Amino acid sequence: MKKLDVLRVEPPNWWVGFKETSLQLLVHYQDISERKLDVFYPGVTIKNIHYADSPNYLFIDLHISKSTKAGHFNLVFKKEHTPDLVFNYTLKSRITHSKDYIGFNSTDAIYLITPDRFSNGNPSIDINEALNEKNVDRNDNYARHGGDIKGIINQLDYINNLGFTAIWLTPLLTNNMYHGSYHGYAITDFYQIDPRFGTLNDYLMLSIETTKRGMKLIMDQVANHCGLEHWWLKDFPFKNWINHQDNYVRNRTNWNETKSITTTHRRTTNQDDYASNFDKKGMSEGWFVSVMPDLNHRNPFMAKYTIQNSIWWIETANLRGIRQDTYSYPDKGFMSLWAGAIMNEYPNFSIVGEEWTNNPLLIAYWQHGNPNKDGYLSNLKSPMDFAMQETVVNSLNNQEGYDSGLIELYEALANDFAYTKPSDIMVFPDNHDMSRIFTRLNGDIAFTKMAVSFLALIPRVLQIFYGTEILMQDFENPGDHGLVRSDFPGGWKGDQVNAFTGKGLNENQVNMQGFVKKLLNFRKHSKAIHYGKTVHFVPENGVYVLFRILDNETVIHIMNKNQGETKLYLAKFNEIGLQGRAVKNIITSYTFFWGDNITLQEKGCFIFSTKL
Structure with a gap:
């Protein structure tokens, strides 16, 4: 692998004022695990440093106290007889409250x-x-x-x-x-x-x-997968960073030969009382497709x-x-x-x-x-x-x-x-x-x-x-x-x-x-429509009628699958309380009074509202 010459820190910045006061930084650089980290900033403390399987990673747990102010500070990675590596990290003020x-x-x-x-x-x-x-x-x-x-x-x-x-x-x-x-x-x-x-x-x-x-x-x-050309896959931090990682390493020159991976796209295994562990693992650990590592x-x-x-x-x-x-x-x-x-x-x-x-x-x-x-x-x-x-x-x-x-x-x-x-x-x-x-x-x-x-x-x-x-x-x-x-x-x-x-x-x-x-x-x-009660009536003769009702506003949706004119008798819908009320077609703006029947001129949908 070629020498890494870019110090990568992710997330690249963070914010003060979160409920969650912990932050874990992924750090990637050539043999970064051989270096010690110094951080000097009021309210920011190193809680733990985790070493990965690859020497080129560190995972750093920081605590950001509630009193920490927004600002900049240096992550300084030190190694004897070697120039310091410095990453200027920013803690921002939050613009919008949670x-x-x-x-x-x-x-x-x-x-x-x-x-x-x-x-x-x-x-x-x-x-x-x-x-x-x-x-x-x-x-x-x-x-x-x-x-x-x-x-x-x-x-x-x-x-x-x-x-x-x-x-x-x-x-x-x-x-x-x-x-x-x-x-x-x-x-x-x-x-x-x-x-x-x-x-x-x-x-x-x-x-x-x-x-x-x-x-x-x-x-x-x-969250489920990444692309096959993700930079992780050229230098895995851990031996179990992706599912079926051993298969990937073994077949990386010809990834189409990964038939040994068991993939079950039976999502019902998430709920199935009878599902086997084999099938559950095949669902949650199997790759979505061969170019998207899980x-x-x-x-x-x-x-x-x-x-x-x-x-x-x-x-x-x-x-x-x-x-x-x-x-x-x-x-x-x-x-x-x-x-x-x-x-x-x-x-x-x-x-x-x-x-x-x-x-x-x-x-x-x-x-x-x-x-x-x-x-x-x-x-x-x-x-x-x-x-x-x-x-x-x-x-x-x-x-x-x-x-x-x-x-x-x-x-x-x-x-x-x-x-x-x-x-x-x-x-x-x-x-x-x-x-x-x-x-x-x-x-x-x-x-x-x-x-x-x-x-x-x-x-x-x-x-x-x-x-x-x-x-x-x-x-x-x-x-x-x-x-x-x-x-x-x-x-x-x-x-x-x-x-x-x-x-x-x-x-x-x-x-x-x-x-x-x-x-x-x-x-x-x-x-x-946003918040109203829904009432619908069993379809018959190729017509389905649905109402959305809130306070003094009623919206009527009619679906008519009949060709040509269809007469719809309205007594069936008396419980909605529209008798004698003016209603408007929201598409054509035609207004009429709800009476005994209406004629649906053609196959299609008709949307009416008491909101004139």
Whole structure:
């Protein structure tokens, strides 16, 4: 191994005023374990120094007292007959109090963006010669396309005007991989913004500009794995830093030959009373894919590193939420500690965890407060509702029965009794890992509007993938990740179609964009949708009616799968108390009085409100 000439200290800085007064520094330098450390700063004391298996690491436990002032001090590493190594460390003052980090909730509509595919605001950084993947090719679905942080900043007004209140970006941290680095999930440096997206200052400016517009910034983080080119893997601190580390060392010249690793992607082993230890280990220790080594959080130094990294980003970028990738894949005991440490420091923060399951029982298991049989306490506020997403698609595509398949949707919402707090769960019509909703509904615009509006009105946190508002699709190769994450039209200079301005959009796209804008801007100000009681009626004759009610505001959502005009008799809904009241169609602004019946002119969704 070549001589290490960079003194790396992580976290690279910290703050005074946390509830947690301990800080563990990872220090990496050639034979650093042969040196002694001196620290002289009021309120900062060395509690312990841990030696790793590699002589090039130290793990240093510092105590930062409650009275410690912000400032700078030197970490001085001494060795006889050798010049001192000095790292100037900064303790910062906290800008925002812990309680004021207000996370996302059911009032929010979140815009999910794959940054490389959204907007190129700074073409000069598209290629970085210091990184392994150097090509930019917009004709290759798996190459980098050049979208960046500046491009997102440029389009924040577009996102805000659509009615979104938060943005979630897929990972922006350095992915120094040779291929497919655009998606961000193979992180090779957990403290660095990928220079092809911009700088840390760019990210901080994004946070500032988002906050200016009353919006929230959510960071996509990955605790389960890293990228195969992470600098750790060239010099492991411990013999158990990653899972199946022996296999990696043995096969590192040809990692595709790692079939000896047992990987079980049966996430039910986390709850299964009957699961074998063999299968449980295969789930929590198996690699997600062969180019993403699985991090071993049973190693306490890895666990501490991951927790501190999340807190560092929250504090640095004024985050209002974290989306945690592959939530159920790591050791579930660690994930409880990780989420608990964050929520203890930031009691009003929000974390959403990805658990891709169509089983509501499994979704409920991961939500904080669920009375789990095994006593597991997740500390996770918001699981993701893949079950509802799948049911929406299946229900709308199902044309059989007197209810035309809508009973599936009714029954799915009826499952909310199983959840501790349904309104904290995140629901979505599609995301970056699946075929777009317009594709899955076979290009049916009416069904696409029905799906989006239903998910926007039920008691949930709402997330919508960029481009859903203009009917982006992947008919050419459904489900292909590179195609699903296609470029947003108008994000690149010279694009013939510009969805940000409307130039070149067809009539259907303009109509859908307008629909989403009216829906979300109404939702933004509707307390009945945010906090109201939900009442729905068993679907019949291809019509499903749902109400959200709070005080004097009632919102009505009607899904009609019938072709042509359909007369809906309203006596069935008398318990809601709308007789004689004026209601307005929030999309068309047409106002009428709730009487004996209404005529639904066509297949589709109809959204009414007593808020005129």
